[in-house]
Amino acid sequence: MKSAPVRPVMSALALLLCLTQPAPTVQAANANGAARTSQNENGYHLPALELQAIVDAPRGPLFKLGPQRKTALMVHLPGLPGIADVAQPELKLAGLRINPRTRAASHFDFGTSLSLLDVATGKSREVSGLPAKVRIAETLWSPDEQWVAFSRWVDDGVELWLLDVRKAQARRLMADKLNATTSAGFSWTGSDELFVRLVPKNQKPLPPPAIVPAGPNMVESRAGKGAQNRTFPDMLKTTADSDMLDWQLQTQLGFVSIKGEVRRIGPVMTLSKASVSPDGSLILTTQLRRPYSTMLPMDRFGQLIELWDDEGRKVRTVAERPMRERIPSGNDAVQAGPRDFSWRADKPASLTWLEAQGGGDPESHSKVHDVFMQQAAPFDHPPQKLMELAWRFSSVQWGNDNLALVTENWSKTRDTRTWRIRPGVADSKPELVFSRKTEDQYANPGNPVMTTNEMGRQVLRITADGRSIFLTGTGASAEGDRPFLDRLDLVSRQTTRLFRSHPPFYEEVVGILNDKGSQIILSRESNEERPNYYADDLGDPVPPRALTSFAHPYPQLKGVKKQQIRYEREDGVELTANLYLPPGYEPKRDGPRPTLIWAYPREFKTAEAASQVTGSPHRFNRISYNGPHVMLARGYVVVDGPGMPIIGEGKKEPNDSYLEQLKMNAEAVIDEVVKLGVTDRNRIAIGGHSYGAFMTANLLAHTRLFRAGIARSGAYNRTLTPFGFQSEDRNFWTAKKTYLEMSPFNFANQVKDPILFIHGEQDNNSGTFPMQSERMFQALQGLGIASRLVMLPNESHSYRARESILHMLWEQDRWLDMYVKNAKGEAGGKD
Numbered sequence: 001m002k003s004a005p006v007r008p009v010m011s012a013l014a015l016l017l018c019l020t021q022p023a024p025t026v027q028a029a030n031a032n033g034a035a036r037t038s039q040n041e042n043g044y045h046l047p048a049l050e051l052q053a054i055v056d057a058p059r060g061p062l063f064k065l066g067p068q069r070k071t072a073l074m075v076h077l078p079g080l081p082g083i084a085d086v087a088q089p090e091l092k093l094a095g096l097r098i099n100p101r102t103r104a105a106s107h108f109d110f111g112t113s114l115s116l117l118d119v120a121t122g123k124s125r126e127v128s129g130l131p132a133k134v135r136i137a138e139t140l141w142s143p144d145e146q147w148v149a150f151s152r153w154v155d156d157g158v159e160l161w162l163l164d165v166r167k168a169q170a171r172r173l174m175a176d177k178l179n180a181t182t183s184a185g186f187s188w189t190g191s192d193e194l195f196v197r198l199v200p201k202n203q204k205p206l207p208p209p210a211i212v213p214a215g216p217n218m219v220e221s222r223a224g225k226g227a228q229n230r231t232f233p234d235m236l237k238t239t240a241d242s243d244m245l246d247w248q249l250q251t252q253l254g255f256v257s258i259k260g261e262v263r264r265i266g267p268v269m270t271l272s273k274a275s276v277s278p279d280g281s282l283i284l285t286t287q288l289r290r291p292y293s294t295m296l297p298m299d300r301f302g303q304l305i306e307l308w309d310d311e312g313r314k315v316r317t318v319a320e321r322p323m324r325e326r327i328p329s330g331n332d333a334v335q336a337g338p339r340d341f342s343w344r345a346d347k348p349a350s351l352t353w354l355e356a357q358g359g360g361d362p363e364s365h366s367k368v369h370d371v372f373m374q375q376a377a378p379f380d381h382p383p384q385k386l387m388e389l390a391w392r393f394s395s396v397q398w399g400n401d402n403l404a405l406v407t408e409n410w411s412k413t414r415d416t417r418t419w420r421i422r423p424g425v426a427d428s429k430p431e432l433v434f435s436r437k438t439e440d441q442y443a444n445p446g447n448p449v450m451t452t453n454e455m456g457r458q459v460l461r462i463t464a465d466g467r468s469i470f471l472t473g474t475g476a477s478a479e480g481d482r483p484f485l486d487r488l489d490l491v492s493r494q495t496t497r498l499f500r501s502h503p504p505f506y507e508e509v510v511g512i513l514n515d516k517g518s519q520i521i522l523s524r525e526s527n528e529e530r531p532n533y534y535a536d537d538l539g540d541p542v543p544p545r546a547l548t549s550f551a552h553p554y555p556q557l558k559g560v561k562k563q564q565i566r567y568e569r570e571d572g573v574e575l576t577a578n579l580y581l582p583p584g585y586e587p588k589r590d591g592p593r594p595t596l597i598w599a600y601p602r603e604f605k606t607a608e609a610a611s612q613v614t615g616s617p618h619r620f621n622r623i624s625y626n627g628p629h630v631m632l633a634r635g636y637v638v639v640d641g642p643g644m645p646i647i648g649e650g651k652k653e654p655n656d657s658y659l660e661q662l663k664m665n666a667e668a669v670i671d672e673v674v675k676l677g678v679t680d681r682n683r684i685a686i687g688g689h690s691y692g693a694f695m696t697a698n699l700l701a702h703t704r705l706f707r708a709g710i711a712r713s714g715a716y717n718r719t720l721t722p723f724g725f726q727s728e729d730r731n732f733w734t735a736k737k738t739y740l741e742m743s744p745f746n747f748a749n750q751v752k753d754p755i756l757f758i759h760g761e762q763d764n765n766s767g768t769f770p771m772q773s774e775r776m777f778q779a780l781q782g783l784g785i786a787s788r789l790v791m792l793p794n795e796s797h798s799y800r801a802r803e804s805i806l807h808m809l810w811e812q813d814r815w816l817d818m819y820v821k822n823a824k825g826e827a828g829g830k831d
Contacts, residue, residue, distance in 0.1 A: 095297030265312030446473025575643030704828030760795030
């Protein structure tokens with residue numbers, strides 16, 4: 001059948017803007033291998049109008065239900081930030097990225113207005129008292145739902161503001177600025193006071209770094225047991241960097257009442273963490289101790305952990321931890337000794353922590369790998385052992401002295417278990433509640449529903465008789481995800497299903513309004529309806545009551561057809577993918593279309609788990625500019641998230657057969673969409689982001705299945721990440737063959753089809769340094785292979801600025817237009 005021409009979906013919503021910002025770095029290699037930087041490509045480029053319309057589509061507000069579930073805060077979001085905002089000065093220190101003008105972690109996505117939604121009536125009230133062009137960063141409900149605290153960014157710092165819910169009116173709470181370098185900088189202690197981290201008063205300015213260096217920067221490694229050190233970005237380099245980190249972290253703690261009365265306490269500290277006890281009487285602090293490392297992130301620096309009272313007096317030293325230079329190898333490894341100090345959420349002031357056994361080494365023959373401890377204030381009794389764990393501690397949900405849920409995992413075997421403990425009952429034994437494989441989503445019982453107690457902490461929502469809790473989950477099944485709400489009887493271990501999402505909708509429970517679980521708030525969506533919120537009485541035949549009515553953000557793309565397809569790869573493993581067809585396209589009438597496949601490999605220990613259906617055919621057709629769906633607007637068929645499992649059953653490691661399985665996955669999805677008549681086998685592109693980019697380069701190096709590839713923010717040479725990557729926990733010297741065979745850089749000479757590389761110049765993701773794309777492109781350029789490298793200024797692992805995203809879409813659309821849309825002859829180089 002003759003293929004019909006691709007008709008892009010046009011939109012009058014898009015406006016053509018003139019962009020005059022600095023150009024992204026662009027290099028291309030032609031078929032003769034000559035690298036060039038085009039002189040007529042300066043500046044950011046705008047994609048086709050239909051792609052611009054998607055980027056500039058209105059964004060829905062954030063929905064934040066209050067702890068009493070009577071009111072929801074709506075945080076309204078503007079369009080994407082401009083490159084001028086993203087290009088603001090940024091410090092890169094020990095794994096942190098800090099805005100030096102505001103003393104806060106870098107932030108680019110702000111709320112610009114607030115409103116309050118009454119759950120009972122559905123009425124909305126706009127919040128008054130906000131300045132023009134406000135930038136709202138963090139928001140936090142008070143436990144009694146009478147107040148919302150939020151941070152507002154200004155040019156020289158971060159302010160703390162307070163919203164009076166009854167009046168729907170906001171005001172600045174205090175003149176003092178917050179230090180938000182490692183946290184929001186504020187938290188509630190009850191409902192009439194906030195614990196705050198403050199910028200010190202009269203802090204001396206940091207001396208400018210010396211122009212003339214004092215000497216070389218030196219690093220030494222002493223002999224010892226091998227350790228696993230991943231390739232961390234943004235590390236300290238000089239003494240001046242260490243001084244700057246100290247200066248940025250300088251903090252004085254304090255409390256502020258809802259009336260705005262500020263009480264500073266204690267000395268100025270080089271503070272990385274601070275948390276107040278639920279009753280507000282004690283403060284757990286973590287201060288850094290020099291010398292610092294130039295190879296490790298801040299959380300592995302030396303630490304002094306102390307307790308202070310609410311008047312700023314030191315109570316006791318909890319622990320002194322040296323720099324953790326050497327942690328045993330393996331994803332289940334942790335540092336030796338006590339770690340993860342925190343407060344029990346259900347008690348006024350009870351400290352908890354973990355103590356690793358066997359030196360934190362997963363290869364030790366210890367029957368116990370973690371011990372969970374607690375000790376209550378005033379700490380005049382010995383610590384109490386809550387539980388011994390055979391695996392590694394994962395999480396705890398507190399309820400009361402008779403109920404807490406502790407989850408342990410073992411990454412190597414993908415095992416997870418949840419236990420009930422009775423933290424207030426001496427000598428009580430843990431009771432097993434759930435046990436499964438982490439990758440077995442069909443068996444996932446869901447997550448406990450939490451509620452906010454009077455101290456403002458998240459605790460288990462327990463029924464009035466004390467017997468049951470509620471669970472919510474995605475409800476993975478052979479027919480796709482169907483979210484649910486269950487009540488679990490902790491005595492009988494029986495579950496009662498209270499709610500399950502029903503086609504053609506995808507519905508999630510976001511709040512329970514009564515103790516029976518019969519009145520709920522839902523997020524509901526369908527293929528053509530964006531998520532909206534509803535109140536539902538499960539025992540009432542009356543349909544759910546709409547609380548919001550957000551409009552379709554891109555009505556020009558209504559009519560996109562979505563289908564969840566099932567197929568098998570060569571060895572019998574069943575796979576799933578989401579197939580999207582552009583509006584107005586009829587396969588039988590129009591014939592097969594050029595297709596973009598976008599994927600991300602995942603590792604499994606069993607074929608059964610790899611074959612499980614993921615996602616739902618009933619979710620809203622989100623046309624995100626970050627994914628492949630934008631190309632629907634240009635008439636392409638899109639295959640999103642096809643199964644790319646890499647399976648290593650038993651003692652086999654998944655990555656030892658990575659290439660063979662990757663090729664089987666790709667061949668299987670292509671065969672299926674060709675069989676359905678929607679895809680032209682000779683006009684298919686493959687793409688992905690991060691590990692998906694790594695996959696893309698490998699498929700182009702080892703197959704001729706695709707006309708072209710798009711690889712964004714990837715890594716291509718695994719010898720540059722020698723201590724593990726993704727879920728691979730063996731180091732290069734232990735699994736050298738695997739590292740070498742999995743690196744597409746080593747097979748660059750086998751790439752025959754064009755590949756587009758896009759990377760943020762300031763990528764801060766571990767293992768995907770910008771150099772990875774630069775070196776891969778240089779190899780292809782030197783070998784005479786058609787390729788293109790685009791380095792986006794001021795962008796990280798994910799791209800943030802409107803200009804960057806528009807230019808990214810221009811590059812992708814242009815690349816597919818050149819090499820896929822109008823390709824002649826057969827794929828694989830046969831004409």
